[in-house]
Amino acid sequence: MAGALSDPSRSCAVLIGTHTYTELDDIPAVANNLSRLRELCRDPAVWGLADERCRVLPQASREAILGAVEEAASEATDTVVVYYAGHGLVDPHSGELHLALSSSRSGPSYTALRYEELRQVLLHPSDGRSAARRTVVMLDCCWSGLALDGLMRGPDVAPAVAVEGACVLTATAATRQALAPPGETYTAFTGELIRLVESGVAGRPALLSMSALFQELTAALTAKSRPLPQQSTRQTAGEICLFRNRAGVPEARPAEARPAEADGAPRVAALATAGRAGPPGGGPVSPVLSQPLDGRPELVPVALTETLTVRLGRYPVTHAQFGAFLRDPENARWLPAAARAAGTEVDANYLAGWCGADFPAGRADHPVVAVSFPAARAYAAWAGGRLGVPLRLPTAAEWALAARAGRSGEWWREDIAAGRVNFRGTHGELAPVGEFPPNPYNIGDLLGNVWDICVDDTGAPVLRGGAYDTPAARLREQLSPRSPVECRGNVGFRCAGDM
Numbered sequence: 001m002a003g004a005l006s007d008p009s010r011s012c013a014v015l016i017g018t019h020t021y022t023e024l025d026d027i028p029a030v031a032n033n034l035s036r037l038r039e040l041c042r043d044p045a046v047w048g049l050a051d052e053r054c055r056v057l058p059q060a061s062r063e064a065i066l067g068a069v070e071e072a073a074s075e076a077t078d079t080v081v082v083y084y085a086g087h088g089l090v091d092p093h094s095g096e097l098h099l100a101l102s103s104s105r106s107g108p109s110y111t112a113l114r115y116e117e118l119r120q121v122l123l124h125p126s127d128g129r130s131a132a133r134r135t136v137v138m139l140d141c142c143w144s145g146l147a148l149d150g151l152m153r154g155p156d157v158a159p160a161v162a163v164e165g166a167c168v169l170t171a172t173a174a175t176r177q178a179l180a181p182p183g184e185t186y187t188a189f190t191g192e193l194i195r196l197v198e199s200g201v202a203g204r205p206a207l208l209s210m211s212a213l214f215q216e217l218t219a220a221l222t223a224k225s226r227p228l229p230q231q232s233t234r235q236t237a238g239e240i241c242l243f244r245n246r247a248g249v250p251e252a253r254p255a256e257a258r259p260a261e262a263d264g265a266p267r268v269a270a271l272a273t274a275g276r277a278g279p280p281g282g283g284p285v286s287p288v289l290s291q292p293l294d295g296r297p298e299l300v301p302v303a304l305t306e307t308l309t310v311r312l313g314r315y316p317v318t319h320a321q322f323g324a325f326l327r328d329p330e331n332a333r334w335l336p337a338a339a340r341a342a343g344t345e346v347d348a349n350y351l352a353g354w355c356g357a358d359f360p361a362g363r364a365d366h367p368v369v370a371v372s373f374p375a376a377r378a379y380a381a382w383a384g385g386r387l388g389v390p391l392r393l394p395t396a397a398e399w400a401l402a403a404r405a406g407r408s409g410e411w412w413r414e415d416i417a418a419g420r421v422n423f424r425g426t427h428g429e430l431a432p433v434g435e436f437p438p439n440p441y442n443i444g445d446l447l448g449n450v451w452d453i454c455v456d457d458t459g460a461p462v463l464r465g466g467a468y469d470t471p472a473a474r475l476r477e478q479l480s481p482r483s484p485v486e487c488r489g490n491v492g493f494r495c496a497g498d499m
Contacts, residue, residue, distance in 0.1 A: 023105035088141030145174035200247030295324025313494030315433035
């Protein structure tokens with residue numbers, strides 16, 4: 001439930017942006033971001049900040065930025081908002097996030113503003129602790145997810161200070177680059193934020209909470225196959241409301257009851273559903289893609305050639321979807337204990353960590369792993385019956401055509417450069433489906449995250465695509481499992497079907 005609107009007479013905003021650089025590529029859209037956000041923050045129909053309470057800092061120096069943030073943190077007694085857009089840089093030694101300034105360059109961290117400095121100024125202005133009860137930080141830059149440790153952590157923070165706490169909203173995950181689409185007025189993340197504030201969101205309450213904004217941003221950016229935002233909240237910070245909802249209604253509908261997007265884009269459920277509630281006391285929360293209650297996979301028609309079109313799973317089958325399969329009494333023989341006891345179609349590692357049909361906590365939207373070739377085929381047959389279309393596992397040839405997505409040359413390098421691939425040295429662990437943008441055919445995780453179980457020309461199982469622990473050079477390899485019943489913690493599967 002959203003709280004009251006942050007009092008504009010007792011709140012402050014500092015909007016920071018660097019759009020021209022001497023050593024890095026310019027980002028002209030950043031200037032447009034600042035201009036329009038300032039207008040919206042000052043608009044009484046949206047928020048209503050007085051001019052002196054909404055400070056804009058284009059092309060500012062480190063000293064000017066820290067000084068303005070310190071002043072805002074001292075002056076605001078309700079909410080202080082800090083927004084930054086520009087290049088994000090990562091210190092090559094510490095791995096910390098730095099916010100690029102006009103003269104910054106890649107490599108030497110001393111040429112940029114260390115995010116930790118800005119965080120400390122928000123927490124500890126020189127004249128004492130911040131007067132603001134609540135803090136919102138929005139970062140529209142590459143690698144901005146590195147800031148998601150939260151603003152109110154550490155033993156030196158008194159509990160009273162963190163009651164309302166802080167909300168950090170970032171344009172990307174810690175391993176992802178942000179996007180400024182050529183020819184568009186605003187950057188990808190801020191453009192969607194501006195659109196939501198300008199137009200409002202039908203079916204949402206009269207005030208837009210930070211949690212609601214995060215859910216709507218995730219849905220919009222997912223539909224456009226763009227980098228996905230991340231959010232960290234402390235205590236009730238997700239209820240902070242900075243903007244009135246121009247299309248709002250008095251009472252909110254539950255997020256999971258809202259209809260799916262008309263174009264078939266994945267739906268975004270409430271952040272606390274599907275086993276993905278945030279850590280106690282707040283912490284990074286990844287977007288949660290809702291799963292149909294009956295466990296059916298989402299299929300996408302893909303024209304692989306001029307004469308061949310197939311249905312292919314948009315993502316690998318998830319824990320939640322496979323759990324629905326196991327809860328069907330007809331599939332009792334595939335429950336972990338029963339299948340392992342039989343020993344004919346799985347090995348001893350089958351569904352490691354599961355308890356009956358219950359998967360490990362927090363894994364609802366992660367690809368199911370440690371399944372065998374026969375188990376994957378059984379799920380496909382069952383799900384096809386639910387959908388009313390015959391389903392199977394993809395062939396290795398279909399997988400290869402879908403991964404190439406009509407491109408020639410070293411197409412996989414494009415996917416890696418675009419941040420579509422979870423492989424060794426990036427995310428570092430199994431990620432939820434939808435965490436990484438799909439390829440040009442709108443299919444996700446074909447490269448990386450989990451190996452896909454496919455079938456070769458003889459009908460035998462083969463593995464394609466690599467996983468979160470696979471080196472980049474091996475992502476396009478084709479492997480054969482040691483046996484059809486082998487179950488590995490980095491191998492999953494997706495469904496396919498003929499048109």
